[in-house]
Amino acid sequence: MPLVRTDSMQDIDFTLRRQFGKKSFRPQQREIINATLEGKDVFVQAATSFGKSLCFQLPAVIDHGITIVISPLLSLMMDQVKALRNSNIDARTLNSNTPFAERDHIMKDLGTGHPLTRLLYVTPELCSGPYFRERLELVHRQKELARIAVDEAHCISEWGHDFRKDFKRLSWFRERFPDVPIMCLTATANEQVRNDILTTLGINGPNLKAFTMSAFRPNLHLEVRFTSDQTDDRYDDFVSWLKGVYERRGKPDRKPELDEMGERVENVSGIIYTTSRDECESLAASLRSHDIAARPFHAKLANQDKERTLQKWIRNEVGYDIIVATTAFGMGIDKDDVRFVVHWRLPKSFEGYYQEAGRAGRDGKASYCFLYYSREDRDRVCGMIVKDNTSGDRRDKGGEANKRARMESHEALVRYCEDTGGCRHAAITKYFGEKEVPKCDFACDWHKDREGLKRRWREGLASEEWVCTQREEGAFEDYYYSE
Numbered sequence: 512m513p514l515v516r517t518d519s520m521q522d523i524d525f526t527l528r529r530q531f532g533k534k535s536f537r538p539q540q541r542e543i544i545n546a547t548l549e550g551k552d553v554f555v556q557a558a559t560s561f562g563k564s565l566c567f568q569l570p571a572v573i574d575h576g577i578t579i580v581i582s583p584l585l586s587l588m589m590d591q592v593k594a595l596r597n598s599n600i601d602a603r604t605l606n607s608n609t610p611f612a613e614r615d616h617i618m619k620d621l622g623t624g625h626p627l628t629r630l631l632y633v634t635p636e637l638c639s640g641p642y643f644r645e646r647l648e649l650v651h652r653q654k655e656l657a658r659i660a661v662d663e664a665h666c667i668s669e670w671g672h673d674f675r676k677d678f679k680r681l682s683w684f685r686e687r688f689p690d691v692p693i694m695c696l697t698a699t700a701n702e703q704v705r706n707d708i709l710t711t712l713g714i715n716g717p718n719l720k721a722f723t724m725s726a727f728r729p730n731l732h733l734e735v736r737f738t739s740d741q742t743d744d745r746y747d748d749f750v751s752w753l754k755g756v757y758e759r760r761g762k763p764d765r766k767p768e769l770d771e772m773g774e775r776v777e778n779v780s781g782i783i784y785t786t787s788r789d790e791c792e793s794l795a796a797s798l799r800s801h802d803i804a805a806r807p808f809h810a811k812l813a814n815q816d817k818e819r820t821l822q823k824w825i826r827n828e829v830g831y832d833i834i835v836a837t838t839a840f841g842m843g844i845d846k847d848d849v850r851f852v853v854h855w856r857l858p859k860s861f862e863g864y865y866q867e868a869g870r871a872g873r874d875g876k877a878s879y880c881f882l883y884y885s886r887e888d889r890d891r892v893c894g895m896i897v898k899d900n901t902s903g904d905r906r907d908k909g910g911e912a913n914k915r916a917r918m919e920s921h922e923a924l925v926r927y928c929e930d931t932g933g934c935r936h937a938a939i940t941k942y943f944g945e946k947e948v949p950k951c952d953f954a955c956d957w958h959k960d961r962e963g964l965k966r967r968w969r970e971g972l973a974s975e976e977w978v979c980t981q982r983e984e985g986a987f988e989d990y991y992y993s994e
């Protein structure tokens with residue numbers, strides 16, 4: 512059994528203020544932290560921006576021993592480690608990019624059996640390595656393995672859209688260290704995915720405490736905007752919306768308020784998600800030519816350029832109001848005043864859509880999420896998923912269940928877009944298996960204008976007949992997402 516400090520509970524408010532610089536806990540954070548400090552296995556499902564990371568970071572600072580955090584995304588790990596180190600917490604990451612000297616330091620630290628590192632972020636791939644496993648066994652023998660935290664835990668499940676096969680091997684932790692508490696966290700899991708996570712990690716016994724919070728984010732104003740290849744009016748539509756926002760902010764009754772807060776009229780921070788690097792570059796350039804300060808962000812840009820763009824955007828500097836990004840952007844981005852997220856094209860999955868949209872409005876203020884939907888894009892994405900499912904080189908090839916899950920998630924997103932008969936927030940919470948209907952206060956296109964929504968759907972989309980003919984002629988092939 513790892514050592515448990517008896518005074519842990521008294522420390523948590525003090526640590527929250529002193530090390531994390533936060534005044535108080537958000538609802539449920541305290542309960543989650545207490546449960547893991549008591550040695551329970553914990554499952555946390557909470558909306559984006561809830562503050563899940565704190566639930567394992569704070570116990571790691573308080574408790575005796577090291578916490579191993581397993582996360583699928585390098586950028587997410589690096590961002591969290593950087594933020595923790597800025598708060599004087601000894602956090603490190605071990606992954607394929609870790610320089611030799613740092614790797615050596617971490618392995619030696621683990622090799623002492625009494626590591627000084629408080630939080631070690633690793634990829635699931637690394638956890639399968641015999642050398643790393645040996646080191647953890649050594650630490651465990653010294654009763655210094657405090658807990659295992661599995662972030663983005665939905666990646667465990669073949670029933671989820673984002674399955675990563677190395678996550679399956681995390682079952683090793685419970686088999687090898689039955690006494691070490693496990694915490695797993697996700698924003699997006701339906702019941703099937705949830706059960707899969709608990710069974711794979713071996714934590715579905717009486718020691719489990721599950722915290723399942725609603726996915727509802729009342730401050731997000733959700734809209735689907737209909738378009739087609741023929742009209743392709745995304746650009747004009749978006750620019751006129753944004754210029755309208757600038758105009759309202761620049762009015763005499765509003766401007767003095769902005770001046771007082773030190774805000775510029777154009778400082779309406781946002782993210783536009785595109786699906787290809789080319790579109791990302793060209794869209795950012797077009798927006799700049801219309802005096803809209805947009806910058807591209809994708810995997811092929813030099814690291815220092817990406818870092819500069821990111822920092823300037825986070826600091827709200829002139830010329831960096833909007834990031835036009837591929838999906839490479841956003842995981843772990845800790846900016847709370849993002850006022851809008853636009854999906855220029857249909858994302859691949861329902862979960863991916865909601866996770867990206869969820870990067871808006873982390874400060875709780877009203878924020879806008881538009882998704883431009885066309886039936887042509889629907890067919891392109893569908894074709895791509897089919898191709899992806901059958902190609903031999905998919906990185907984390909899942910089995911049949913995963914293939915089906917990817918397609919079902921895409922189909923659910925299409926139904927969400929095509930649906931003009933109900934609240935968007937209700938459709939989302941229903942998708943994630945919630946029974947209760949959320950109280951949407953005119954925060955979606957259906958609640959704002961039901962008739963208008965129906966009319967836009969009728970008039971804005973290409974007809975199914977036309978799309979079908981195009982599809983048969985192969986017009987929607989050769990469509991790829993790039994990061």
Ligand SMILES: Nc1ncnc2c1ncn2[C@@H]1O[C@H](COP(=O)(O)OP(=O)(O)OP(=O)(O)O)[C@@H](O)[C@H]1O
Nearest residue numbers: 533535536537558559560561562563564565698845
């Ligand atoms: N008790 C708190 N008081 C104030 N801010 C908090 C508190 N807990 C967390 N936060 C802040 O909330 C923001 C979101 O936290 P975090 O990144 O952990 O969210 P998350 O639940 O992991 O969301 P996502 O799924 O989008 O990654 C961060 O800026 C974090 O510093």
